Each structure stands twice: as structure tokens, then as C-alpha cells.
Amino acid sequence: MDLLIHVGLHKTGTTALQGALSANYSCLLKNNILYPRTGLYFSQHALIPGTLLPVHPYLDSVSRSRDPDHYLDLLEQEVTQHQPSLTVISSEVFTEISRNESGCLGIIEGMSRPFDNVSILLTLRNAELQALSSACHILRDNISGHLKNPIAIYSNMLRCFRTWHDFWRRSGLLVTEKRLEDSGGNLVDHYIGDIVGTYSQAARDELSQFTLNQGAKGSGANADPYAPLSYLVGFILGNSTLSPAIFSNVTFRDIASECGRTRIAAALTKRVTTAHLLGYLHFFSQEEPAVLLNASPYLSLESKIRAMTAVGLDSGSITHIIEIANRLVKIYS
Structure with a gap:
């Protein structure tokens, strides 16, 4: 079993990626890919890294635990239940907590317990x-x-x-970098399509079509x-x-x-x-x-x-x- 952790950065189209993954939960799971329910704040897993932030301008609007083990145990149970080939976690808050380097890397280490391989997806822009x-x-x-x-x-x-x-470059983790400017119009497929396609081409096709449909509807989750x-x-x-x-x-x-x-x-x-x-x-x-x-x-x-x-x-x-x-x-x- 493999784990991919998308850590942002902010303002790189993260909301669109997280929304697509969350909306296609059932399709992904059918193809042995898990976008966990554990730790979700809207469509991102912000509550997991957010345990290291006693105060947060957005996360404090919901009831949440400040104990990392609370979410790590629930995540391990969810992964054990489904036994996916790939689990995808996404939240920019992993990057927000990187000022606490040992705490950030410690949470990632704790998340890694059920998995054979762990990698980081880092999305960038100008x-x-x-x-x-x-x-x-x-x-x-x-x-x-x-x-x-x-x-x-x-x-x-x-x-x-x-x-x-x-x-992230010096974290010692396996990091894949993708740039917003290189997306060519289908941001979700650009960021994660090749990774998901390694495990299931059907899941990649579903995500890609979902993104194209959303674009046709003029949906922009964070459009200004x-x-x-x-x-x-x-x-x-x-x-x-x-x-x-x-x-x-x-x-x-x-x-x-x-x-x-x-x-x-x-x-x-x-x-x-x-x-x-x-x-x-x-x-x-x-x-x-x-x-x-x-x-x-x-x-x-x-x-x-x-x-x-x-x-x-x-x-x-x-x-x-x-x-x-x-x-x-x-x-x-």
C-alpha cells in the first residue's frame, strides 16, 4: 500500500484538486484508491496537521481534536478497513506547520505506519x-x-x-513537484493524473472527465x-x-x-x-x-x-x- 501526501502550496489550485478527489470518493474507492474521510475539513485533510496549531483562523470554526494520535488512529483504521493500493491525503496545512519541522515530519511519520511507500506532491506556481x-x-x-x-x-x-x-526540498522525503503554469487547462489531471493512472487508468479517466465537466459549467471553487x-x-x-x-x-x-x-x-x-x-x-x-x-x-x-x-x-x-x-x-x- 502506498501513501501520497499533497502538501500544497497555497494558491496553486489546491481547492479544485481536493474538491475533485472528494467528489469522486466512491469512484476512486471502487478502483482501490482511497481519499480518506478521516480528518476532513470541507474537502481537505486539514484537521490532521491542524492538531499542531492551537489557533487557526479557519479550523477554529469547527470542533476538532488537538491530539495527532486521535486522527492517526482513525486514519489507520480506515486504511486497514479498505486496504487500498493508493491513499491520497491533501492539505496545505501540512506546509503551514512546517515551521515546526520535527512536529510536521513526526505527523507524516505517524501517518506512514500502514504503508509501504510514502511520497509528497508539492504544487507550485510563480x-x-x-x-x-x-x-x-x-x-x-x-x-x-x-x-x-x-x-x-x-x-x-x-x-x-x-x-x-x-x-520540502530538504525534508528527506520523496517529493514530486508540479507547476500550475504547466497544467494546460486540466489542472487535476496535470497534478495527479499520472500518479493515479499508475494504479487505475479508469480512476484517472473519471477524475479527468469530472474536471472537464466542472470547467464546462464554469465552476471555479476559489474564483476571484x-x-x-x-x-x-x-x-x-x-x-x-x-x-x-x-x-x-x-x-x-x-x-x-x-x-x-x-x-x-x-x-x-x-x-x-x-x-x-x-x-x-x-x-x-x-x-x-x-x-x-x-x-x-x-x-x-x-x-x-x-x-x-x-x-x-x-x-x-x-x-x-x-x-x-x-x-x-x-x-x-
Whole structure:
């Protein structure tokens, strides 16, 4: 019996992969492949590594054990019951706990008990876009503790992704790396199809068809409905003395609504791109090291305008962006 542990990274299409594996539980099991029920938080096995995290912004919303052996024993019972050729476990939280190296590797060792072979699947993407996606997620969900200094989120997440990648490379485990950019349109088959196909071509075909059907329906589990302009305005609202008051009252939907309220704003939405947003955040890693180190979370309006100018936004667009931010300040601060 073999065990494959998919450890993320975050923002590499993990939700789509986990959703496909969970939705096809019966089909996989029929073909001697197990996506266990043990430790599931929605469609990922986050409760298993989550035992090493006393506090977590998402996992704390459910009743969960902090004892790794609780889940490891249940997992061993489930595997023993089904005797699969391949068991697949998936959660990005395995990577979140890698700062506790011995604890992370200890849980993996405990999971390995019933298996003959254990390997790691590490999914990757362009690190800058990955960090941007995470920063936008934190801003969009208004995750407390970050919004006093949202500019630093991008830099911190970029450092985290590089550190996590390095950890798995030197873990001593057998690691297979797959990149999001190489998926060619069928992400699930790209990530896991060749592995699953080694054990059952029928299971691979089912997963591949499921993914294609979901794509045809326009299903995007983590699709972002918001435009780059909304995030740019959100980051401009951050890193000021007014930020705590603003973010305690405003939702990201409010920001997006204000960005589309006028015809000028709607036209601006089409002009501001992901490249502008990425460049804006990257600008401060060169110009404002104190902000990134949290020595001072505050940025002047002049420095924010300078950053927008540096990434190629024209003066008219910048004026309208500042007007949107000022309207939100008046309403919500």
C-alpha cells in the first residue's frame, strides 16, 4: 500500500484538486484508491496537521481534536478497513506547520505506519503571483491582525512560499513537484493524473472527465470575483492611522461596490491590471523597508502616489483612485 501526501502550496489550485478527489470518493474507492474521510475539513485533510496549531483562523470554526494520535488512529483504521493500493491525503496545512519541522515530519511519520511507500506532491506556481493572491485573499477576507500593515503581507507571503518550498526540498522525503503554469487547462489531471493512472487508468479517466465537466459549467471553487482596482484601493486604504477604523467597518464588497459606482470608476476598472497591482506592492519592497519590517506601518499618501506612478498609471487614473479611497474614508472611518 502506498501513501501520497499533497502538501500544497497555497494558491496553486489546491481547492479544485481536493474538491475533485472528494467528489469522486466512491469512484476512486471502487478502483482501490482511497481519499480518506478521516480528518476532513470541507474537502481537505486539514484537521490532521491542524492538531499542531492551537489557533487557526479557519479550523477554529469547527470542533476538532488537538491530539495527532486521535486522527492517526482513525486514519489507520480506515486504511486497514479498505486496504487500498493508493491513499491520497491533501492539505496545505501540512506546509503551514512546517515551521515546526520535527512536529510536521513526526505527523507524516505517524501517518506512514500502514504503508509501504510514502511520497509528497508539492504544487507550485510563480512565487510573486502566489504571494499576490495570498495578500488579496487576506485583504478580501478582512483577516484581523494583518490589516494595520497590508503592504507587508505581500513581502511576508513571498518569503513564506520560498521558505516552504525549501523545507520540502530538504525534508528527506520523496517529493514530486508540479507547476500550475504547466497544467494546460486540466489542472487535476496535470497534478495527479499520472500518479493515479499508475494504479487505475479508469480512476484517472473519471477524475479527468469530472474536471472537464466542472470547467464546462464554469465552476471555479476559489474564483476571484473582484477586479485589481478594488484590491489597489484596499491597499491604499491600509498603512495609515485610519486603517483600523476603516477596516473594522468596511467590507471588501463595499470597496468593490464603490469602485464600480460611477462611469469613470467602471472605466478605470478596465485599465488597472494585475501587473499594476503586483508592481505597486513590489515597489515598497524597494522603497519602504521599514514598512516591510513592521518598524513603522504607515505610508504617506505621497509615497502611494509615487508607487502608482512608478507602475505606469497616468495622473488622471491616480486622481480617480485617490477620490474613490477618500469617499470610502469619509463613509467608513
